Amino acid sequence: VEITQALKNVRLKADEPNSSGKLVLKTPKGTRDYHPYQMMLRRSMLDKIVSCFERHGAENIDTPVFELKDVLTGKYGEDSKLIYDLADQGGEILALRYDLTVPFARYLAMGKISNIKRYQIAKVYRRDNPAMTRGRYREFLQCDFDIAGQYDPMIPDVECAKIVDEILLSLDVGEFVIKVNHRKILDGLFEACGVPVEKFRSICSAVDKLDKSPWPEVKAEMIKEKGLSEEVADKIGEYVKLNGKDDLVEQLLSDPLISANKAAKEGLESMRLFLRYAELYSILPRVSFDMSLARGLDYYTGIIFESVLTGIQNLPKEEVSGKKKKKPPTKTNEGDDDGSLGIGSVAGGGRYDNLVGMFDAKGKSVPCVGVSIGVERLFSILEAKAIAEQRSLRTSATEVYVASAQKGLLEERMKLCQLLWENNVKAEQSYKGNPKLLAQLQFCEERCIPLAIVLGESEIQQGVVKLRDVVSRSEKTIKRDGLIDEIKNILRTRAQDSSS
Amino acid sequence: VEITQALKNVRLKADEPNSSGKLVLKTPKGTRDYHPYQMMLRRSMLDKIVSCFERHGAENIDTPVFELKDVLTGKYGEDSKLIYDLADQGGEILALRYDLTVPFARYLAMGKISNIKRYQIAKVYRRDNPAMTRGRYREFLQCDFDIAGQYDPMIPDVECAKIVDEILLSLDVGEFVIKVNHRKILDGLFEACGVPVEKFRSICSAVDKLDKSPWPEVKAEMIKEKGLSEEVADKIGEYVKLNGKDDLVEQLLSDPLISANKAAKEGLESMRLFLRYAELYSILPRVSFDMSLARGLDYYTGIIFESVLTGIQNLPKEEVSGKKKKKPPTKTNEGDDDGSLGIGSVAGGGRYDNLVGMFDAKGKSVPCVGVSIGVERLFSILEAKAIAEQRSLRTSATEVYVASAQKGLLEERMKLCQLLWENNVKAEQSYKGNPKLLAQLQFCEERCIPLAIVLGESEIQQGVVKLRDVVSRSEKTIKRDGLIDEIKNILRTRAQDSSS
Incomplete structure (x- = not known):
């Protein structure tokens, strides 16, 4: 009906x-x-x-x-x-x-x-x-x-x-x-x-x-x-x-x-x-x-x-x-x-x-x-x-959004995108040089992108990144070396959860 | 060159x-x-x-x-x-x-x-x-x-x-x-x-x-x-x-x-x-x-x-x-x-x-x-x-071909196809009522179909089927009850082998 x-x-x-x-x-x-x-x-x-x-x-x-x-x-x-x-x-x-x-x-x-x-x-x-x-x-x-x-x-x-x-x-x-x-x-x-x-x-x-x-x-x-x-x-x-x-x-x-x-x-x-x-x-x-x-x-x-x-x-x-x-x-x-x-x-x-x-x-x-x-x-x-049924359907397949918390980090974002793409992780970032953090996070939520990397100066100096769960808004700090493995693990676990 | x-x-x-x-x-x-x-x-x-x-x-x-x-x-x-x-x-x-x-x-x-x-x-x-x-x-x-x-x-x-x-x-x-x-x-x-x-x-x-x-x-x-x-x-x-x-x-x-x-x-x-x-x-x-x-x-x-x-x-x-x-x-x-x-x-x-x-x-x-x-x-x-490179590429995805070794087994073949389809196994059979066994097996080889089920009167009476590996031509007899699990196991193992 x-x-x-x-x-x-x-x-x-x-x-x-x-x-x-x-x-x-x-x-x-x-x-x-x-x-x-x-x-x-x-x-x-x-x-x-x-x-x-x-x-x-x-x-x-x-x-x-x-x-x-x-x-x-x-x-x-x-x-x-x-x-x-x-x-x-x-x-x-x-x-x-x-x-x-x-x-x-x-x-x-x-x-x-x-x-x-x-x-x-x-x-x-x-x-x-x-x-x-x-x-x-x-x-x-x-x-x-x-x-x-x-x-x-x-x-x-x-x-x-x-x-x-x-x-x-x-x-x-x-x-x-x-x-x-x-x-x-x-x-x-x-x-x-x-x-x-x-x-x-x-x-x-x-x-x-x-x-x-x-x-x-x-x-x-x-x-x-x-x-x-x-x-x-x-x-x-x-x-x-x-x-x-x-x-x-x-x-x-x-x-x-x-x-x-x-x-x-x-x-x-x-x-x-x-x-x-x-x-x-x-x-x-x-x-x-x-x-x-x-x-x-x-x-x-x-x-x-x-x-x-x-x-x-x-x-x-x-x-x-x-x-x-x-x-x-x-x-x-x-x-x-x-x-x-x-x-x-x-x-x-x-x-x-x-x-x-x-x-x-x-x-x-x-x-x-x-x-x-x-x-x-x-x-x-x-x-x-x-x-x-008001079913929301994702229109893109992006898994990770690369965001920056400060100005001047475009090149760092680009390097991270490159790393993700070359490891076959579906990733995107803002096409603006200095986008606002709120706008970036909003985009993730609207598009139902599961994960966001939030880059800041201090993280870059320490060789780490903040990985954010978009839905729960929880963040954890991860060593850059282990980033790809961590992301793949999270995505794999989620795929299994949603299929079971 | x-x-x-x-x-x-x-x-x-x-x-x-x-x-x-x-x-x-x-x-x-x-x-x-x-x-x-x-x-x-x-x-x-x-x-x-x-x-x-x-x-x-x-x-x-x-x-x-x-x-x-x-x-x-x-x-x-x-x-x-x-x-x-x-x-x-x-x-x-x-x-x-x-x-x-x-x-x-x-x-x-x-x-x-x-x-x-x-x-x-x-x-x-x-x-x-x-x-x-x-x-x-x-x-x-x-x-x-x-x-x-x-x-x-x-x-x-x-x-x-x-x-x-x-x-x-x-x-x-x-x-x-x-x-x-x-x-x-x-x-x-x-x-x-x-x-x-x-x-x-x-x-x-x-x-x-x-x-x-x-x-x-x-x-x-x-x-x-x-x-x-x-x-x-x-x-x-x-x-x-x-x-x-x-x-x-x-x-x-x-x-x-x-x-x-x-x-x-x-x-x-x-x-x-x-x-x-x-x-x-x-x-x-x-x-x-x-x-x-x-x-x-x-x-x-x-x-x-x-x-x-x-x-x-x-x-x-x-x-x-x-x-x-x-x-x-x-x-x-x-x-x-x-x-x-x-x-x-x-x-x-x-x-x-x-x-x-x-x-x-x-x-x-x-x-x-x-x-x-x-x-x-x-x-x-x-x-x-x-x-x-003379690469042969499969043009269909059939996993199991249902063959009969004798005449008069069309309905038995149909029942088996139905069983396979309903368990999401890709299957096909001859559209002839009484196809020749050789023609059926040849079809499997030409099309690179990995498995064939060969049906005969005696197998039907015993509630078993012969499962044939098309490439090696080896056959084993399997209980009909366990057929789907057996087929899925074989296909899973092969998929893993070919991807590793």
Whole structure:
């Protein structure tokens, strides 16, 4: 509940207009700077995510921020309009990457790589309607994990769901559910209900909106926009409201309409296997076979998943600022990867067996399955939580501050800093020649620097230094010769105390 | 010498034309993918750089990959033509960042931040003539360290040089020199020699070319293109060939022409102080006060530095491929930050006291000094070195591979993986249901995975597993209950052995 309130507060703050006078001093629409406090939080979040990827043996790759426009063309359906193009400056025609999946497929085809388990952490770009306080940006980070290769059914697939489960548990963002469905089940359902093949993908898109719109709206879209009969739409409606686990698989397999359809039956057999493996991987309690899950992107061919936080109260969908009326958001397809998913959705993915083949001259494909973690949304939740808990987070790693109690000691401070740095102690000092002692000690306290060396003329003459514990403000005199050992001992003891 | 050869080999390889058939399957000109092996090398390099930044108490920030075009306009002089513009798609006019310095200045002005010591590691974009095998790209990573704030002379400045020194020593890239000069010394020299004020920057640009062109060429440019008299050019020529340390400072201070000039004198006093501090920070042996160092960018106002590797033989400046004739490179200003510096240059920076003021409505500025590490060049050296030394680097972190000796054990393998993951052991297994034992063990050896668990029916019945040391191929039987402890013990012992 406090988290919800904190998110609201952050939201209101971000809604304030930029008041920078005449000069327009801002970051581009839908983008932001990250301040040191945020970078620390982000890094600790990313460390956990990378740990998980590495625990599963994944390798890391990187690709350029832009691709030849042709690489992206024809991969995103109606979302293509959200791609950022680069200006034609007389060379190749380029565009910023929209996700990490298509560049990964290009990477595989270009390098003729037929199997790899890789992760990539990089920013992607979408000219979408930003809703930044809900963690939805035009520039946002994606953390992708994918398994490429010709393998046996559902073994790589379930590991992707396992990755999502481990990451969400490690980030401690409350309860969540990993929704799973299968494109073959959906296609089989549509076929069985009498939807013409050429409408499969557009009906799939309509179903995908069920996480945000009630059934009557989706039904109306199917009938009015997509041209289904009411009877067919109603039949679909009966099924897409279903969710469960193995019980639902058995129910559908014994349903005459569904079990008579080859694709649906194959999809259900796969789902049965997936759920069995999910049990072995201890994720079954958080998995839901959900017939309403459809995913917006065209390229999925098998299992699809999406993870939704259920422990955090949803924020209102439209930004409502008390100060000024916003333009209504333009209608965009929201059912795509990552950050721009429905409210609460923090991860998504699926199997895409034909994408690599689109880049191969002979159409040779590499089966792939993967998942993308929506870190911006997770970050906005973690940030709101940190603020709500008034958690103070150090933004620098300094261990020792070198202070002087008198004037004229700059060179002595410099010598000490040099000694500390060369012994790999994280140290800093004032950039002023004769800083005030109080200002120096205040800096240590504000920055939570654990130790300070306080230099004075008499200590220098005696070959000693005063070592101050910043929190307790206690000081002890130490021989300069033994200074490094003493500092390392203190820091080691503290690290052990705080980890135990 | 082997490094030089290795660099040449890499160069020849990269020159081969892309032979992907009809479909153009490539990354955009001047960009590249990074493979797992390269990512491991890059990460270990970046870890050392970040350690150094943090040892000096720096905070981390991040800014968007693009900025409003207006933010970049008027900051880079003639290099502005190298900026990547985004297409006008009906919103703001945007461009990709050209460096991290101008976005940092925008960040300071926008947030009204008057002091910060920050680092930022991010890619920047320049439509330059790429020379990729020398580590020169259109998309490349910069690691910037800057100190903003009103402080006392040369204290922050010398720390920037110290940072460069620590990083280059830690990366073990051979001998290097940190060249230092001061804009006031250059301006004073020009003034004393009779160069009109309005020509200071363009003469500065000409001097900047001395690291690549011999004096007669630079002199010719000064006379023919920049309109100096031969007498004035010759006078400048006498000075710009000088380099030294404190001796040169004293020599110039006692030179009647130079010491009569106010700016030059002030610059020399600053240089004296810088060299004194450099001695206290133990970097003086690698510092050279070099009158030929000018730096291309307009925004520098005080100290400037550039670090050059001297231990590595330079590669020929132009790409010479045995296979096809390349177009001659278009003439571009090469004297800018980072990767696009002269051959061997791996870091550069300086003081820019007026840049932040360009973003402030009232012109209020924040004095800044900083340095940018040219990691792409360093990386290409480290990569060539790793290849020359035939160093095998693990590309994944897997500690235990779960193998099966018989068919039908997939579920048992899955249970074991789950056990390992939940105990934070890095583990993987085959994605095939019934993989061949030999293939599994080969995978372990190729990937340098230290341990393998080999599962068989009889072991499962007895509640034990076989734990195999992959290198020695020795196996021992362990009770399943004690498996995790045993594995952690083995891994701990090995980590200690390899670190001691």
